[in-house]
Amino acid sequence: MAAGPMKMRATLMGGVTDVRVLMTHPMETEQQTKGAPYFIQNVTVKVNGKTVVEGQISQAVSRNPVFSFRLKGGAKGDKIEVSWLDNKGESNKTEAAVA
Amino acid sequence: MNVVRRLLLVRAGAAALALGLLAPIRALAAWSKDAFAAKKADDALKSLGASGAEPSKDIVIEAPQIAENGAVVPIEIASTVPGTTSIAVLIEKNPYPLAGKFDFMEGALPFVKLNVKMAETSEVRVVASAGGKHYVATREIKVTIGGCGG
Structure with missing residues (x-):
């Protein structure tokens, strides 16, 4: 299985924006691949172009990672961008407006 | 000149x-290579510069008590320690305990929910950093079928 598309939803509720994002990625461990793990290392969340979360993750994150993040305040229409970079240098990103 | x-x-x-x-x-x-390559949680934290954390009730870890499938264990973490800028998640008994580290900047709440793989029943340790100090909370999750070998 190769890395693929992403899905994201950003919802404003009670003054907090809830961002849920799904990444298509095998996230293979060292044991599964006999020493050549294949996994996302960096996850970045931006709001209107400004970085708000910088995540570093390991091969211990499950296949097809799903993350939730929460943003203080925000407004409907704010542009959320989530991107990832894996240990083979592949990357992907997705955008959504806060609803 | x-x-x-x-x-x-x-x-x-x-x-x-x-x-x-x-x-x-x-x-x-x-990517903090050395911290992720550490085989003991304490070594990973030392590498991240987050040793000597003091226990805190202001870190909430939501997770199942028993995970039937170690390949997908949902963990939700929130810190109400004022000024939290970073959260690290470590699974003590995984081959490489450090599962993730998240830095939160202005605009984000110190909260993350993710799914992790657990090799076996283990303590999950969460370290939150705020103002140069480190705070820790732990939680045991029992695993019926390990999720690292695949």
């Missing part, structure tokens, strides 16, 4: 300053 030489020196100084300012920005996008 002639004018050209002085100008060159000024430019060199400005360039050095610019490099110095840019370095931490580049470091942000990096």
Whole structure:
């Protein structure tokens, strides 16, 4: 299985924006691949172009990672961008407006 | 000192300053290789510069008590320690305990929910950093079928 598309939803509720994002990625461990793990290392969340979360993750994150993040305040229409970079240098990103 | 030489020196100084300012920005996008390669949670935390954390009730870990499938264990973490800027998640008994580290900047709440793989029943340790101090909470999750070998 190769890395693929992403899905994201950003919802404003009670003054907090809830961002849920799904990444298509095998996230293979060292044991599964006999020493050549294949996994996302960096996850970045931006709001209107400004970085708000910088995540570093390991091969211990499950296949097809799903993350939730929460943003203080925000407004409907704010542009959320989530991107990832894996240990083979592949990357992907997705955008959504806060609803 | 002639004018050209002085100008060159000024430019060199400005360039050095610019490099110095840019370095931490580049470091942000990096991946803490040594911490992720550590085989003990304490070593991973030492590598992250987050040793000596004191227990805190202001870190909430939501997770199942028993995970039937170690390949997908949902963990939700929230810190109400004032000024939390970073959260690290470690699974003590995984081959490489550090599962993730999240840095939160202005605009984000110190909260993350993710799914992790657990090799076996283990303590999950969460370390939150705020104002140069570190705080820790732990939680045991029992695993029926391990999720690392696949």
